[in-house]
Amino acid sequence: MGLDRYRWITKQTEIEHLLGNNQLEPRVVITIAVKDNETGLVVPHPITHFIREKYEFKGKSLSSQLNPARQIVKFFNYINEQIILKNPDFLQLQEKGIKGLTLIHGARYITSCTEKKCQYGYVRGHIERYLVHFYDYLLKMKLLDEEIELDTYITRSGDEAIISPFLDPTLDTQYPPTDGPIKQKLKDFGDDPKKKNQLVYEFLEEARRVSPEIAFGIGLQIFGGLRRGEVVNLTVGSVSTDFLRGSNFVAVLDNQHRLFTHLKDITKEQVKRPRLQPILPSDYLKELYDAHMKLNVKVKKMNPHAFFVDRKGNTISGGTYERKFAQVKKAYLDRLNESIGRYSDWRMLDGAIWGTHIGRGIFTNYLYGRGLDDRQMAIVRGDKSTESAKSYIDYRNAISNFQDAMEVFSTNEILDAGKDIVKKWDWEVFSKR
Incomplete structure (x- = not known):
């Protein structure tokens, strides 16, 4: 029974929705389904939950549900075509199904749309945007085998946005031409070690000035590769009192039950890999630690376990950390823009998209400079597999x-x-x- 017999479709269906008072109300819903072209049989697919979770349950209109559903259906039909053509990048999906989806499949689909002469705004504003939302959904539902990290940043208008993972240069995603430059995702503060160290130092100094309560956290990301959620999960017992004087590790553990029971949404407070995380030796990081401990002494904590607290003693959540990081970033970019002879530095940092994950990228580059192979880097970075480290090494x-x-x-x-x-x-x- 050939795969070309089936096709993914979207379907609008009228159902009777049960209200809280046991009354039935007619309602039209969007469904992602599979159609048997020979028999005409249409079978709804469970992946429809993506439309429910991301759009319907959030009060989006029918058209706002239909648009992403159509894009995902086109993506799935493209995958089927590639499997039929025996494209080696897609054959694993025959056995694994959705769990086997990787970023390369999304990147190849975007490239195929570009080759079909789709307009830039349509590719970026519809195709890519809905794909990013779809991968974000799959990750949160733990439906993917590949270890993917979606980074976010705060826009200048104060809104949160997901950085498209398809901008990663290792994926070779092709986009349609545009009048303006495409903002790429920044993974590091440049290739020149001396210049990078200068930018790292200046950025951390700006953090000490603008948001001193997270300066040490940013330092841990840069010198230890911690993710945002891993930083805010640190407790007073996670960091040794002889930090970088005898102990070169921090204990990365899931402490949500101690720190974030007041939050309804804890997606920004996740710890991917509980571990003992080694930290690169740094006298400056030691200085940041000492300054952080002095700040903590001055604040009356609402939660005695918390290691990162704001000036009122409230535990810093992942969302709060991200907003404070955005304030540091804006202040630093403004300072660079106003400094004589720093235009190229400002242009590099302002002309790209980056958020808290930049620290992990800088850390990875430090490891690369020390000659670690993909297996060693995966261990030190706290990765589940060597794929992320290997792609980084290949690119470098x-x-x-x-x-x-x-x-x-x-x-x-x-x-x-x-x-x-x-x-x-x-x-x-x-x-x-």
């Missing part, structure tokens, strides 16, 4: 090879050596050594 190696090749191209005598330069370029870029 590609950049390094490209820079080497450019250096060769610019420094060799080129008057009568064109062929030799091409050979050298090919060897540098595509060498398997």
Whole structure:
């Protein structure tokens, strides 16, 4: 029975909805279903819950439910076509189903829409946006095997937005042309170690000035790779009193039952991998720790277990941490913009999308600079698999090879050596050594 016999469809169905007073009310709902093209049989699919959870239950109109449903149906039909064509990137989905979905499948779909000459605004504003919401739903429902981290940031208008994971350069997602530049996701503060260290120091100093209560937390992200939820889950017992004087670790544990019982939504307070997290040695981080401890002494905590509290003693949640980070980011960008000779730094940081996850990216780059392989990096980063670390290493190696090749191209005598330069370029870029 071939896969081409079936097709994903959207369907509007009128149902009788049971109200609280036991009265029935007619209601039209959007359903994602699978249709048997030979028999005409239509079977609703459980993934319809995505539309219910993300749109219907939040009071969205019927059209606001129909649009994402149609996009997901197009995505699924594209996957079916790729499986029929025996595309090796998609064959695992025959056995694993939705659990086997990875970012590469979404990236390939966006690229296919670009190749069909879809407009930039449609690809970014509809196709990609709904895909991001869909992957976010799958992650929260624990329906994916791949370990995916969706980063968020606070826009200048104060709204929270998810950074599209498809902007990751390792995915090679192709977008339609646009009059303006596409803002990429920033993973690090640049490739120049000296410049990066300067930006890290300045950013942390800005944090000490604007939101000193989270400055040490940002430091732990940069020097220890902690995620936002892992930072706010730290308790007074998670960080040793001899931190970086004898102990180079913090205990990353799920302490939601101690710290966040007052929250209804705890999606920003999740701990992915409970572990003993090693921290890179840093005298400056030690200084941030000492300053943090002095701040904590001055505040009367509402919760004695909390390690990160605001000036009123309230436990800092993941959402609060994110907003305070956004304030630090804005203040730092404003300062760079007003500083003579810092335009290129301001342009790099302002021209990209980044949030709290930037610290984990900087930490990863520090590890890469110390020569760790993908397995070692996965262990130190607290990853479930080596895939995230491996893709990062592959990308960094590609950049390094490209820079080497450019250096060769610019420094060799080129008057009568064109062929030799091409050979050298090919060897540098595509060498398997």
